[in-house]
Amino acid sequence: MKEKLMKAVQFWLEQNEATQEKLADRAKVSQATVSRAATGNWNKLTPKLKALCRFFDIEVVERDPRNCDQLMKVIGEMWDGTTAGEESLVRLLRSIQAYRL
Known part of the structure; x- marks a missing residue:
């Protein structure tokens, strides 16, 4: 979707x-939103980016991560069931988010 919106x-x-x-x-959004869309400089689809997608008739598909079987399976396999393990996984996922393109 990011590539479609940029183009x-x-x-x-x-x-x-x-x-x-x-x-x-x-499109009734801010210039900053247009700039982020044009450069692909965003990680999360905000309401303003969704509005820009609607302006261009780009389908916005949102998924609830709890309904992603593969993701939930891997998390279940990695998590040892402890609070410390939970906190470690949360930190790991957040660090990945910080480095996403």
């Missing part, structure tokens, strides 16, 4: 010979 923003800007501010006004 849509860049294409729209080029085709309309427009600024990010003009697109932001049309």
Whole structure:
């Protein structure tokens, strides 16, 4: 989805010979949101990015991680059932999030 949104923003800007501010006004989002979308500089799909996706008719598919069987299976296999193990897994996942592209 990130790649689709980046391409849509860049294409729209080029085709309309427009600024990010003009697109932001049309899509009813901030220029900062358009900038993040254009560069792919985001990790979480915020409500403003969802609005920009809707502007471009890009389908937004959201999944509840609790319904991801593979993810839950791996976490279950890795977790030893202790509070310390839980805290270690949380720290590990958060550190991965910090380095995601």
